[in-house]
Amino acid sequence: MAIPSQQYTLRFRNRSESQHDFLCYQQGIDVNLPNVYTLAWFAKPVANDAFVDFTWTIDYNFVWSEQGMLVPGVKFQAGQVVPAGLRESNRVEFTRIDGAFQFASQSSTGAAGSLTINGADGVPKRAAKFGIGMSGYGTHVVDAEPNFAAIFTPHPEYWVSFGDYDQGEVLDIQTLVNAAKVPFPANVYEMTVALDAGNNWTVAQGLV
Template identity: 30%
Template sequence: TNDYAFVWSDTGTLVPGVVVTTGQLLPTTLHGQNMVTFVYDAAVESFKFVDQGDGQGGGRFFIRCNETIVPGMASVGLAQSGAPVRLMPANPQMTYVFEPPMNTYFVGFGQGAERPYVVANTFAPFEKIDWQMNIAKMDATLNADGSWKIEPTHLATAE
C-alpha cells in the first residue's frame, strides 16, 4: 500500500545480517508533510524527528539530518505499511530525498526468527522481482539448485 511513514533506527551501521529495530514511525504523504528533520536530543539521549512540514514540491520525501547526528549511530528512511523499506545511514548536515515508486522487491529463503527488517540475506541469495505495470500477483518458486523461478500469475483489473 502507499501509506508512507518516515522511519529511523539506532541499530548502528547498516551491514549484512543486521536486524533493524524501528525507533519511530512518523506518518507522511507525497503531497504534504513530506519533509522532516532528524536530530539527536542529548537531554533524553535519543534520536527523534522534529519540524515536519511541506517539502519542496510533492511527489518526494525529504529527511534533513542536523549537526547533532553522529555518523554510524543511526539510519533514516521510509516505511510502508508500518515496516521499513528504504534506509540510509544518517550523517550530519545531509538531506536525503526519496522518490517513489518504491516497487523494487526481493525474495529470499532461510531459517531465522521473524524481525522487523533484515538488511541483507545470510541464508540464500536474494532474487530481485521486477514488478511490471498491471501485475497484481507474482509467484516465486525456489528450485532445487538454489535458483528462483518468478512469474506473474494475475493481471490487475480496473475496479
C-alpha cells in the first residue's frame, strides 16, 4: 500500500479592512531555458475578517496548454495534467499526433531530482506551453521547443501576495504587491499568514 503524501495547509487570514484576492505562488526552480512563466498556484477572494485554507501535498505533475502567447494576466489553461515524481515517472515526451498535442512515453529515465519534458520532432516552435506543477495545478511553464529537453529542478519556496488574481494566471513577479515568503520549518505542516490594515503580513506557525 502506498504511503499517503504529507498534507500541508496555508491559512490566509484577512484583517486588512478590505476584500482581496489572496495569492500563493512558487519560486525556487532551476530551468535550462531563459523564459519561465510563473503561474498563480492558488488564488481566491477573501472578505475582510474572514479566512481561507489552501491545502496541498508535494506531489508533482506535468502540464501543457495549447496557448501560443502568454503574458502577465493571461490564464494558463491546462490541456492535460499527468502525475510525476522526482525519481520515478520523471520524464515525458511532448508530441503532436494527428494534430493533437499530448504527453506520451512517460518513463523514469530522467535525472533524479528533476522533471524532464522532451519536445518531440514536429512540435511547432512556441505553439504550446509545457511545464510542471504540484498537487494538480501548474506552477511554472515554458515555450514548447522541438527536439529539446526542458529540465525543471524544483526547490519549492512558497510565496504570498494579494490583489486581483485568478488561479493559473501568469504573474509578473516584479510587480506583485508586498510579496512575502512563507517558510515551513522542519516537521511543521500548517502555517498562517495574516494581512493587517497597513497591508503588512504576519506569519505564524499553526492554524490561528
